[in-house]
Amino acid sequence: MKQSLQMLLRDWRAGELRVLAMALVVAVASITSVAFFADRVGRALVRDAHQLLGADLVLVSDHAWQPGIAQEIANRGLNSARATTFISMAIAGENSVLAGVKAVSGNYPLRGRLRIAPAVNAPDGPALAGPRPGTVWIEERLVTALSAPVGSRIKLGASSFEIAAILTLEPERGANFFNIAPRLFMNVDDVAATGLVQTGSRVWHYLYAAGAPEKIVALEAWAKGRMARGQRVENLESGRPEVRGAIERAQRFLGLTALLAAILAGVAIALGTRRFVERHLDGCAVMRCFGATQNRLLLLFGGEFVLLGLAGCALGTVIGFVAQFFIAEILGGLLRADLPAVSMLPALQGFLVGLVLLLGFALPPLVQLKNVPAVRVIRRESGATSGSAFAVYAAGLVSLSGLLIWHGRCRAGRDRGGRFRRGGRVVRGDSLVGFALFLREFLFKKDRKEKSLFALWPRQPAPACARQRDSGGEPRSRAHRGPAPDVHAQRPRGCLAAQFPAGCAQPLSARRPARPARGSEVLLYQPRHRDPGAQPHGARPPGFREQQEDR
Amino acid sequence: MDNSKKTILSARGIGKTVKSGSSDLVILREIDLSVTAGDAVAVVGASGSGKSTLLAILAGLDTPSIGSVEVDGADLFGLDEDQRAELRGKSVGFVFQSFQLLPSLSALENVMLPLELAGRADAEAMSREILARVGLGERLSHYPKHLSGGEQQRVALARAFSVRPKLLFADEPTGSLDAAAGSGVIDLIFELNRSYGTTLVMVTHDENLAQRCGRIVRLVAGQIAGK
Numbered sequence A: 001m002k003q004s005l006q007m008l009l010r011d012w013r014a015g016e017l018r019v020l021a022m023a024l025v026v027a028v029a030s031i032t033s034v035a036f037f038a039d040r041v042g043r044a045l046v047r048d049a050h051q052l053l054g055a056d057l058v059l060v061s062d063h064a065w066q067p068g069i070a071q072e073i074a075n076r077g078l079n080s081a082r083a084t085t086f087i088s089m090a091i092a093g094e095n096s097v098l099a100g101v102k103a104v105s106g107n108y109p110l111r112g113r114l115r116i117a118p119a120v121n122a123p124d125g126p127a128l129a130g131p132r133p134g135t136v137w138i139e140e141r142l143v144t145a146l147s148a149p150v151g152s153r154i155k156l157g158a159s160s161f162e163i164a165a166i167l168t169l170e171p172e173r174g175a176n177f178f179n180i181a182p183r184l185f186m187n188v189d190d191v192a193a194t195g196l197v198q199t200g201s202r203v204w205h206y207l208y209a210a211g212a213p214e215k216i217v218a219l220e221a222w223a224k225g226r227m228a229r230g231q232r233v234e235n236l237e238s239g240r241p242e243v244r245g246a247i248e249r250a251q252r253f254l255g256l257t258a259l260l261a262a263i264l265a266g267v268a269i270a271l272g273t274r275r276f277v278e279r280h281l282d283g284c285a286v287m288r289c290f291g292a293t294q295n296r297l298l299l300l301f302g303g304e305f306v307l308l309g310l311a312g313c314a315l316g317t318v319i320g321f322v323a324q325f326f327i328a329e330i331l332g333g334l335l336r337a338d339l340p341a342v343s344m345l346p347a348l349q350g351f352l353v354g355l356v357l358l359l360g361f362a363l364p365p366l367v368q369l370k371n372v373p374a375v376r377v378i379r380r381e382s383g384a385t386s387g388s389a390f391a392v393y394a395a396g397l398v399s400l401s402g403l404l405i406w407h408g409r410c411r412a413g414r415d416r417g418g419r420f421r422r423g424g425r426v427v428r429g430d431s432l433v434g435f436a437l438f439l440r441e442f443l444f445k446k447d448r449k450e451k452s453l454f455a456l457w458p459r460q461p462a463p464a465c466a467r468q469r470d471s472g473g474e475p476r477s478r479a480h481r482g483p484a485p486d487v488h489a490q491r492p493r494g495c496l497a498a499q500f501p502a503g504c505a506q507p508l509s510a511r512r513p514a515r516p517a518r519g520s521e522v523l524l525y526q527p528r529h530r531d532p533g534a535q536p537h538g539a540r541p542p543g544f545r546e547q548q549e550d551r
Numbered sequence B: 001m002d003n004s005k006k007t008i009l010s011a012r013g014i015g016k017t018v019k020s021g022s023s024d025l026v027i028l029r030e031i032d033l034s035v036t037a038g039d040a041v042a043v044v045g046a047s048g049s050g051k052s053t054l055l056a057i058l059a060g061l062d063t064p065s066i067g068s069v070e071v072d073g074a075d076l077f078g079l080d081e082d083q084r085a086e087l088r089g090k091s092v093g094f095v096f097q098s099f100q101l102l103p104s105l106s107a108l109e110n111v112m113l114p115l116e117l118a119g120r121a122d123a124e125a126m127s128r129e130i131l132a133r134v135g136l137g138e139r140l141s142h143y144p145k146h147l148s149g150g151e152q153q154r155v156a157l158a159r160a161f162s163v164r165p166k167l168l169f170a171d172e173p174t175g176s177l178d179a180a181a182g183s184g185v186i187d188l189i190f191e192l193n194r195s196y197g198t199t200l201v202m203v204t205h206d207e208n209l210a211q212r213c214g215r216i217v218r219l220v221a222g223q224i225a226g227k
């Protein structure tokens, strides 16, 4: 190792390694900066996505919850909140309007915030707690329909309430209110007094839980086994599939960028190594004359490259770390959200990818170096460079296929997890089309490879959207539930714009027949209705939903 | 010296044939040669007569098609490639027509290289000393590209002698030098030969150099002509 270090310093001083080191540093810097950024964006997306759910996990029931469940959530050290939704006539003087009532506990929502305003058209702000007992918050539409401004009173069933604020944002709803009943928020403790909820009423009961991810996972597993008829567990994926799809897209895009950098760097490293090998063939032959064994040469140069790799990757990681701040600064304005703090995982990822790149592209030609015959010192043409050029190309090919196989394994791992299912790609037509498809397949694979580079460390559950796209555009069964929901995506303030990229917003429109061409890559889903208040009268009978529940 | 009576290098029945196209090309045939320790042997002959090939085989850099070579009592071709390399590192030095200095190493580091490969802790001190002996004590940190041909060959000589080899093989050591630089190098070779007792085997076209060797082996078409 000491001699490798000496060799490294000597070669560095002689300028033999600069191109190589530069390629490596650039590769690692671009991979890490993108990984850092993607990681932060990913976590911001998940964080904000949970705001759209109002919690980390939601339990939904069409009848009152058995008492043990809420207790269990609390026992597990998780925060919990509850809500009840139903449809009721709201009456103010002469006027009456059907309102979608949501009665919530004081700490609702656990993730994100409701926003309220003191009066119509007044600036709004986040609500720190739900409505106090005896008060309601109503949507502006309700104010208009009832001619009931803030401060006036409305009647719900047997009780009367003071209108305390205008509700301007309910992140959990995530959809606009055209064909659904306008929202009315009240305190859950007031529900009993209204007399509106009786056996047989169409009421939904919600339990919300939030807390440490592993506890949530445990709770989810626990709860799934205990759901009675008419009850279900919703997580981000099942509750808001569109968000999951957007997250996937954003990460795929960022991953592709890093992949491109990695491929270019791989080529640069291969070329740099080739130059290095050509310039060291004579030296190696001389060293063999002077007694160096093949293993000795391999260790010497292998060690030199490992040291170079460590130094280059470290420098690249630091540069990537710094660069991601600039990226976040530049793109931060577009994202309209605070990114979470940097985590160190991407540094490790970039570092390791850099080492794999260097060793994958550089070690095989270095092996060629040790094989140089000593007789080359006397007869120059022995061990000519054509052999080593071939070796470099072969090595590049091998490492590239290695990466592809590696990636394939990762993907296969995911397949086993049932997360992805790739539809068969039909190769047809003449050879040109075949070649084009091959290229496409190749690129597609690389796209996935990059994802798997980032997926070396399991971080987030795999996407729901990919499943749809890959299964040839068949809509999910649950997508057909209920009348066409209304899905003009309403983007809650403070949420990432990237959650609703153009490609994703498109299929949000439920007015389009939900059946794109087979193989189409359009993301397909319809947000599912969780809220009976969001449905017009005469919706399906209760129980319809249960039949299609949980495949 | 008791050393001087010993045979340090002996070759028996060396033949080298290479395939060229459909026919076999005979480069060397039936070479028998033995060299006594401390001697200086010049191998001369026309271009293409097989001098370099013979030298490479004697040094264990190349393998013969037939025959055997013993260096310092060890059967060269009974050893594998790595064992030969170790033997070379221990007891053999080389000088080449094209110097073969490593361009990324300074003069001092080039001389240190064989010593480092041998794992010598005093590599630097020894190298400084021998570079001073070849008259380059002031040029230690210079790179080969900044040295003249004669100076480069003197660095190569210092490198070859740094491990105090028993045998020195040289392939046209003066072939790339003008007469003045060449004779300087020749003087140096014999001076080092005297002070270290090194056995010299040199391929050369240089009459001046050949005449100073105690023995001349003439190769004609791959065979030794007169002894």
Ligand SMILES: Nc1ncnc2c1ncn2[C@@H]1O[C@H](COP(=O)(O)OP(=O)(O)OP(=O)(O)O)[C@@H](O)[C@H]1O
Binding pocket: A379, B018, B020, B025, B027, B045, B046, B047, B048, B049, B050, B051, B052, B053, B054
């Ligand atoms: N591996 C080989 N394949 C084919 N031909 C070879 C090989 N090695 C040597 N030769 C041929 O053998 C002959 C002798 O080569 P060698 O280099 O030993 O000659 P030389 O006496 O050193 O000549 P010069 O004085 O020009 O250096 C040459 O014709 C050369 O082309």
Ligand SMILES: [Mg+2]
Binding pocket: B051, B052, B053
């Ligand atoms: Mg020759």
